Every structure is written in C-alpha cells, then in structure tokens.
Amino acid sequence: MADPQGEYHLDHDRLREFVATVHRTADDHDEVPALLSALRDPFDDLLAADDWLPDLYRNLPPEDYANASDMGGDIAQWLLYRQPGKLSISSLVVPPGVETPVHDHLAWGLVGLYQGTQKETFFRRVDAGDADEGHAELERVEVREAGPGDCYELIPPDGDIHSVTTPSDVPSVSIHVLGADIGCIPRHAFDTEADLVEVFQSGYTNVDCEDVDEHVHTHDEML
Template sequence: MFNIEAFATACQGKSDGAVKELLTEALRNPGEVKQALDAMGQAKPIGEGRMGDFVIHRSPDLTILRAAVPPKFKSPPHNHLMWAVIGVYEGQENNYFYRRGGEGLEAAGDRQLKPADVLVLGTDVIHAIENPLDHTLYAIHVYGGDLPAAPRRMWNPTTLQEEPFEYQTMMQYARQLMGKESQ
C-alpha cells in the first residue's frame, strides 16, 4: 500500500532523476495512491479560494504537494525556479511550455499527462497547466526546494508580461482563461 510519509522520506536529499524513479514506481498502481491521498480532502471550485492543494512536505530543499485541479482549470504561464517532478494519479494534466522571447513569451511545446505518467521539469522551465476534463485532476508534485518561499514569476496570459507570482492574481488569471470573468 502506498504510504505518503514513507514516500516523502524517500525523496529527501534525492536528485530529480531519483525522485522520478520513486514517483514512477509509486504510480504503477494509481488507484492505491488515490486511495491513500483521498483522505486529504477534495478539490474546491476555484471561486472558493484555493484549489485543494495540500502540502505533504515542506523543507528548504523539498516540497511535496497533493494537487487537486478543478475541471477545465487553466493556469497562466509560471516558473518554479527549482526542478519539479509531476505524477498524475487521476485525470489528465496538459502542460504547455514557453520560453522568454520578444516582448514576453513564445510557445515551446506541450505534453499531456495521464495516470501513471511522470514528467520532470528543469529549473528554468516556464509552463502553464490545464485540466481539459470535466472531472478533477489529482497529481503529486515534488519540487527540489522550498516552493512557497521561491521568488518565482508568472506571466499575464493576455499581455504575456512578466510579474511576480502571486496566488490571488494567478487565480484571477485562471478564471479569465476559463472565461468565467470578463477581462
């Protein structure tokens, strides 16, 4: 049976490549991971504040989140300033990659993640995520640092101008992208 505390302990001090192996191994049975993590709670609609992310572990060199992303959610482009390993255990997470260019950002590929898929993002990656389905996306996100403390950046999805990452503004952009608020 998957045990989240044992997983967090195993990730400590590891490289992104080693964490990818650990997460891939855990996700050989996505149903077991789901069963172990469902107890943490359900996602909330984005109109009600936070999305349902839970911090499983937070230390200076490691953050582990249980991400619960509402149906049809779209994030603005953002970075993390540290490596990230993402593993989906229910639903689908579409990743869209960008690089700095011209007046803002230019597209640099995409990748769709389904249950048991694991993706490593390098320190410099800029991405946006989307849940294309009409049910909640659940994933484990592991970061090689203290994610909440990082001075990371996001991009206004309309103007593509860079600005400091700020949670409430990010959610406002997400609602705009989902067509729930006029710009």
C-alpha cells in the first residue's frame, strides 16, 4: 500500500505490513471501538512475533545517546513509525519500579505488552473545569496488570488518563499504536497529589519534535 507520508524509524516487513493493515482498517471504520476491535487480531500477531523489534528499541538508550524524550529520565519511548497528524507506533520501555507521569493521550490507542509486565492505573477527571493548566482533580478508576501478549484500549474522553509502572524484575516493553503523533502533540500530565494539570509533550527518545509549542512544559518542570 502506498504510504507517501509515512516516516519509518524501523524498516521491517512485519511492521510495514501492520502499518498497511492499520491504515486500511482505519479507512473502513468510522467508530473507534469498532476500529480497535478490528485491529486486535493483527496486533496480537505483531506482539507474538519476536523477530522484528531490535534490541535498541527494547532497552533504555545507551549512556552516550542524545535522549530527546521528556517522559522521565529512566523511560524510553522509541518512535517506530508515524504519519504526522494521523498515526504513530512506538515502543515504551519502563524499567522495574519506574512510573510514568499520569498523562492523557487525546487520541484512540491500542497498547500491547511485548516483554515483562505493566501495571496501568486509570483515572478520570472529576472537577468541573477542563482547563489545560492549573487545578484538576482526578479519581482513580481502575488498576490493571498486563503481561506479554496482553492488550488494552485507550478511548478518549473516558479511559484516556493513566500512569504506567513495571512490577516485573525486567523492563516492560509495550507497543503503542495511537491515532496521533503521540510524542509530539501537546497533551496533559497530571500531578494527583497537588491536583494540578499542565500541558505536556512527551517527545520521543530517538526523534526530535519540531514546532514545539511555547506553552509546553517538560515533565521535570512539573514535578
């Protein structure tokens, strides 16, 4: 399938086949739940195959690597493919005991475990406001654990806010299929202790974002 705007950071036939399937399936489904259901089998196949994700994208970056991500110093988010404005596929590496910020995605998503286990804590916003900055109250909705091959869906506005940590004694590696250029769009990170929200751009470990919005804050500034 022609994909003139696609940007590959991993060149592998298995990934190219999956990307073509996602584009084709997205063209055929207007409703997000139906789209995500239709993607489950091909995504399961991708997660079950162990021959396509190179070591670099299953680990934290080497010490001398220029890490471009703001997800937190001990977390890697490797961009594998994107079509800006439409789709990104990335691998998230979270070492044992490390936790991501509480964040949203503002896009549909399918997340699957490739290695290790992850604990996802889902939240929903319960204050009346929808401000991008300042006061925000979250309520914890659900905690789930996922192991290799397990998969969960992100469907905004509900089920879109979570944090991720790794209970296993090996780093968790999860594959994220998002209906946006998730590392580069402005979204939100939440401080649940202080009841605060800020605009957040996670970035990617291996790719810089252009056109950084002046209102975007980094994870470090927020904590």
